[in-house]
Amino acid sequence: MKVTVVGAGNVGATCADVLAYREIANEIVLIDIKEGLAEGKSLDIWQKAPIDLYDSRTVGATNDYKRTAGSDVVVITSGLPRKPGMSRDDLINTNAGIVKSVTENIVRNSPDAIIIVVSNPLDVMTYQAHITSRLPRTKVMGMAGILDTARYRAFLAEALNISPKDIQAMLLGGHGDTMVPLPRYTTVAGIPVTELIDKDKLTAILERTKVGGGELVKLMGTSAWYAPGSAAAQMVEAIVRDQRRIFPVCVKLEGEYGIKDCYLGVPVILGKNGVERIIELDLDKEEKALMEASRKAVREVMDVLDKLG
Ligand SMILES: NC(=O)c1ccc[n+]([C@@H]2O[C@H](COP(=O)([O-])OP(=O)(O)OC[C@H]3O[C@@H](n4cnc5c(N)ncnc54)[C@H](O)[C@@H]3O)[C@@H](O)[C@H]2O)c1
Numbered sequence: 001m002k003v004t005v006v007g008a009g010n011v012g013a014t015c016a017d018v019l020a021y022r023e024i025a026n027e028i029v030l031i032d033i034k035e036g037l038a039e040g041k042s043l044d045i046w047q048k049a050p051i052d053l054y055d056s057r058t059v060g061a062t063n064d065y066k067r068t069a070g071s072d073v074v075v076i077t078s079g080l081p082r083k084p085g086m087s088r089d090d091l092i093n094t095n096a097g098i099v100k101s102v103t104e105n106i107v108r109n110s111p112d113a114i115i116i117v118v119s120n121p122l123d124v125m126t127y128q129a130h131i132t133s134r135l136p137r138t139k140v141m142g143m144a145g146i147l148d149t150a151r152y153r154a155f156l157a158e159a160l161n162i163s164p165k166d167i168q169a170m171l172l173g174g175h176g177d178t179m180v181p182l183p184r185y186t187t188v189a190g191i192p193v194t195e196l197i198d199k200d201k202l203t204a205i206l207e208r209t210k211v212g213g214g215e216l217v218k219l220m221g222t223s224a225w226y227a228p229g230s231a232a233a234q235m236v237e238a239i240v241r242d243q244r245r246i247f248p249v250c251v252k253l254e255g256e257y258g259i260k261d262c263y264l265g266v267p268v269i270l271g272k273n274g275v276e277r278i279i280e281l282d283l284d285k286e287e288k289a290l291m292e293a294s295r296k297a298v299r300e301v302m303d304v305l306d307k308l309g
């Protein structure tokens with residue numbers, strides 16, 4: 001299996017590293033516009049192979065998309081990260097152009113690839129990659145839900161003083177402050193979370209999750225990369241190993257959840273064809289209202305993209 005990661009910055013290099021040391025693909029191409037950056041980082045990852053004992057090959061390229069030809073999966077991480085005081089949506093002007101040109105190069109060289117978008121604003125950059133690639137919606141998706149639920153699960157594990165391994169959670173909506181965590185669908189070793197934690201503590205954790213990305217931007221001056229890189233690699237793994245795992249993934253909705261022509265996070269089965277199935281949950285009134293608010297927020301930014309042309 002051949003996987004390309006576009007953007008050799010913090011998230012892209014982390015993703016390539018996880019793909020290599022977990023031997024998720026045997027050939028991993030890292031590509032960037034900065035001369036030498038992707039070559040250097042892929043060489044560094046390859047030199048770690050004898051220490052960490054893996055044989056996935058990582059190669060780097062500067063803007064040479066021929067090196068990416070025939071990729072089975074492509075992860076797009078190219079683009080600006082936000083700085084303190086910015087929202088993800090503030091990145092649209094720069095990142096839309098980057099994601100568009102990158103997608104054109106990808107489909108020219110790997111017409112059968114499945115595309116996973118990571119660049120922000122996530123839902124709208126997934127839209128950009130979808131309209132540019134003209135691939136079916138099952139083959140163009142965005143990574144955010146695995147990261148957002150991971151944050152939620154990590155905060156819960158800390159509060160309950162238990163292993164994060166035993167926490168299962170689901171979350172819907174856009175990758176922004178309007179994301180929709182679903183405490184009703186959160187369990188700890190099969191036990192509903194509401195039986196283990198009081199309401200106020202859970203509410204505080206849900207609110208912290210919603211602004212989890214911003215918390216890290218404030219601390220570091222740029223956005224997160226370890227969890228995002230691993231989350232993208234986990235989606236690649238589900239596809240290349242045809243695991244049929246269920247994750248929250250950003251996809252184009254065409255009537256599911258009563259929503260049309262919008263890109264939002266929903267639970268999907270991920271397998272060798274990409275999005276094998278969208279799972280529709282029966283939402284209650286409050287959850288439906290939150291989903292609608294999220295749809296509106298994403299739609300507004302999609303309209304900005306449409307105007308950019
Ligand atoms: N979806 C998520 O949950 C999530 C999580 C973290 C970060 N992000 C987003 O991912 C993106 C990357 O974040 P980062 O921390 O890795 O940033 P970074 O600045 O460390 O890396 C971005 C890289 O993209 C490269 N790049 C720019 N234009 C390019 C082009 N046309 N072709 C190829 N490469 C190009 C840059 O040279 C740079 O190396 C940002 O937009 C960030 O907001 C999303």
Ligand SMILES: O=C(O)C[C@H](O)C(=O)O
Binds near residue numbers: 120175212217223
């Ligand atoms: O917060 C950001 O800007 C990056 C990313 O979307 C995240 O949630 O970490």
